[in-house]
């Protein structure tokens with residue numbers, strides 16, 4: 041096997057694992073496990089991000105009374121995750137491979153300490169030849185603190201674990217340049233930096249998915265900008281994982297070209313922490329221009345016009361340009377009160393240092 045990659049993250053969407061009637065497609069699961077086992081045995085480290093808990097629980101329990109969507113998700117995932125991981129455990133055991141379950145929440149990424157704890161857990165698993173199988177802990181995640189979907193989670197994991205490639209498996213061959221059901225549209229094979237895809241993406245989602253293609257493309261772009269190749273491919277196609285790595289040219293998929301600029305570990309964490317931002321730093325036209333150049337610059341008080349919200353030192357803040365658009369995310373070097381006191385002044389310390397600033 042071509043050994044281009046040493047560590048990859050594979051995300052398997054709900055729709056790949058669920059049959060039309062919502063039951064778990066064990067044949068598909070088994071086929072994917074066979075491929076992952078083959079890659080694992082050839083020396084590629086794999087991190088599996090698997091959806092399917094809710095879908096597999098849905099067919100197991102039949103509630104007596106009508107449940108709201110949160111109750112349903114909690115009930116189905118509690119039952120379904122146990123079933124899912126049990127299946128994986130048995131299927132991988134046939135190949136002599138040990139797997140471990142990592143259930144996480146969005147909040148578990150909110151501080152650098154929590155983030156590093158999770159990274160350490162998965163590193164130790166990989167070092168011991170254990171394949172981590174990650175999913176959101178849907179039993180305790182409620183709306184505001186949930187990942188948009190497992191695409192978002194997979195992007196975070198790929199970035200945190202310094203994977204070279206993130207393969208997102210869905211029930212479609214890639215991103216189409218029109219409606220996927222339109223015979224005139226075709227799969228976009230490669231997507232470079234800055235390409236706007238919003239015109240192509242339909243709001244429709246597959247039956248069991250949560251986020252849809254829009255979140256997939258947004259996440260894919262962000263992760264590719266951090267230097268990771270992102271591939272969207274069809275998990276229902278036989279041998280897809282092995283084909284993607286062995287015959288990349290002839291295998292149908294959408295590939296996001298990664299940026300060549302290395303991004304530090306701290307910046308990667310900050311890039312995925314926008315959801316935890318406590319405040320906003322608004323900057324003037326001149327600062328906006330400098331930030332959009334290739335130069336390494338910090339946010340200095342002289343370029344700040346105003347501060348919104350209350351934040352402490354080390355909290356995540358959004359950077360907003362003079363036209364009101366968000367241009368980045370950073371870790372504050374001081375609290376909001378101290379920042380307000382130095383607005384517009386020369387010769388003061390950065391409010392967000394370059395090392396802790398991620399420009400989108």
Ligand SMILES: Nc1ncnc2c1ncn2[C@@H]1O[C@H](COP(=O)(O)OP(=O)(O)O)[C@@H](O)[C@H]1O
Pocket residue numbers: 052053054055056191209210211212214215216217218219220240241242243244245246247248249250251252253
């Ligand atoms: N331009 C497009 N190209 C491909 N798929 C699209 C496009 N626009 C919308 N979609 C929809 O996105 C769906 C995949 O996203 P999603 O339902 O979140 O799947 P998953 O459960 O695998 O994460 C496809 O089944 C398709 O219906």
Ligand SMILES: N[C@@H](CCC(=O)OP(=O)(O)O)C(=O)O
Pocket residue numbers: 052053054055090091092093094095117175176178188189190191248249250251252
């Ligand atoms: N954590 C949920 C995943 C839901 C979800 O976002 O799925 P997907 O549309 O595959 O990204 C589950 O296991 O059912």
